Amino acid sequence: MAEEVKLLDFWPSMFGMRVRIALAEKGVAYEYVEEDLKNKSPLLLQMNPIHKKIPVLIHNGKPVCESSIIVEYIDEVWKDNAALLPSHPYQRAQARFWVDFIDKKLYDVTRKIWGSKGEEHETGKKEVIEILKQLEEVLGEKAYFGGESLGIVDISLIGFYSWFYTYETIGNFSFESECPKIVSWGKRCLQKESVAKSLPDPKKIYDFVVQLQKALGV
Numbered sequence: 001m002a003e004e005v006k007l008l009d010f011w012p013s014m015f016g017m018r019v020r021i022a023l024a025e026k027g028v029a030y031e032y033v034e035e036d037l038k039n040k041s042p043l044l045l046q047m048n049p050i051h052k053k054i055p056v057l058i059h060n061g062k063p064v065c066e067s068s069i070i071v072e073y074i075d076e077v078w079k080d081n082a083a084l085l086p087s088h089p090y091q092r093a094q095a096r097f098w099v100d101f102i103d104k105k106l107y108d109v110t111r112k113i114w115g116s117k118g119e120e121h122e123t124g125k126k127e128v129i130e131i132l133k134q135l136e137e138v139l140g141e142k143a144y145f146g147g148e149s150l151g152i153v154d155i156s157l158i159g160f161y162s163w164f165y166t167y168e169t170i171g172n173f174s175f176e177s178e179c180p181k182i183v184s185w186g187k188r189c190l191q192k193e194s195v196a197k198s199l200p201d202p203k204k205i206y207d208f209v210v211q212l213q214k215a216l217g218v
């Protein structure tokens with residue numbers, strides 16, 4: 001039976017971008033299915049009945065949910081190409097720690113920047129910069145969080161980089177002056193075709209968020 005790979009996704013999602021990049025890094029052909037999150041498809045509800053969220057990878061009819069779990073699954077199934085996780089158990093544990101840090105910390109505080117005003121908005125800006133400065137420390141002088149090549153931590157963070165223009169424009173600040181190493185790391189990642197073809201135009205994300213703010217009455 002021919003291998004069937006399908007990705008239920010939503011174009012501005014930094015979580016969906018992770019899976020797109022992982023599949024591209026591995027050279028896996030797949031069917032991209034854009035979801036309307038205001039009117040979720042029966043397939044999404046069937047394949048992810050617990051969270052009802054994207055991304056969902058459907059591999060030969062079987063769903064895998066949660067973006068960082070999907071990236072690890074892709075790394076384990078399509079072993080031949082670029083490894084996305086380190087091979088040494090301790091280094092794998094460290095990579096998973098920083099993926100968990102990004103998941104626990106970054107999404108909620110970035111949402112404060114575009115999803116709220118006043119004190120909450122200002123707090124969000126400060127917290128995002130603090131988190132990115134912590135990640136700058138982790139990156140140090142390495143080219144990537146994965147060392148000499150893109151790894152799961154890079155893949156987990158780079159989707160947020162495509163939202164930087166939105167955060168800076170709405171928040172009226174510059175990541176370049178706050179965390180220059182993260183900005184140059186993002187540009188470096190975008191030199192890779194697997195990243196460049198998976199991340200939307202930052203200005204398209206900004207236009208989407210402005211519409212979202214109007215809809216939410218922000």
Ligand SMILES: N[C@@H](CCC(=O)N[C@@H](CSO)C(=O)NCC(=O)O)C(=O)O
Binds near residue numbers: 014053
């Ligand atoms: N922990 C999960 C988060 C996915 C998610 O929030 N998906 C959003 C779109 S991106 O913000 C989603 O599907 N939202 C639909 C909903 O909340 O109903 C992961 O890493 O895959």
